[in-house]
Amino acid sequence: MHELGIVSGVVEVCAKSAREAGASRVLSVRLRIGDMAEVMDESLRFAWEALTEEEPLMRGATLEVEDVHPASICLDCAEEFEHDRFHLRCPVCGSADTVLLRGRELEIASIDIETEDD
Numbered sequence: 644m645h646e647l648g649i650v651s652g653v654v655e656v657c658a659k660s661a662r663e664a665g666a667s668r669v670l671s672v673r674l675r676i677g678d679m680a681e682v683m684d685e686s687l688r689f690a691w692e693a694l695t696e697e698e699p700l701m702r703g704a705t706l707e708v709e710d711v712h713p714a715s716i717c718l719d720c721a722e723e724f725e726h727d728r729f730h731l732r733c734p735v736c737g738s739a740d741t742v743l744l745r746g747r748e749l750e751i752a753s754i755d756i757e758t759e760d761d
């Protein structure tokens with residue numbers, strides 16, 4: 644389950660930024676995940692529940708996920724097109740010679756924190 648490793652990294656980065664920002668706790672974290680990153684939502688949330696519990700600053704923080712739908716460009720006809728995880732061929736000329744433009748994202752979009760002053 645690579646979701647555990649992903650979440651572990653995310654929790655570490657968020658806790659560190661929250662600490663540096665003088666936050667008393669992290670309220671929510673928004674991740675941007677491409678459909679091609681092969682992340683299972685259920686496993687991700689399971690790992691989130693387990694790992695945020697162990698980090699005092701992250702306890703109770705909610706996880707929001709923003710899906711990024713894949714898009715590619717065709718190297719034969721330059722068509723840019725959106726597709727799902729399995730259909731990577733160019734819809735215009737049928738070429739399989741395509742390059743993924745987006746859809747493999749796995750990044751922290753935003754972190755919502757609470758400080759003592761709030």
Ligand SMILES: [Zn+2]
Pocket residue numbers: 717718719720721722733734735736737738
């Ligand atoms: Zn094409």
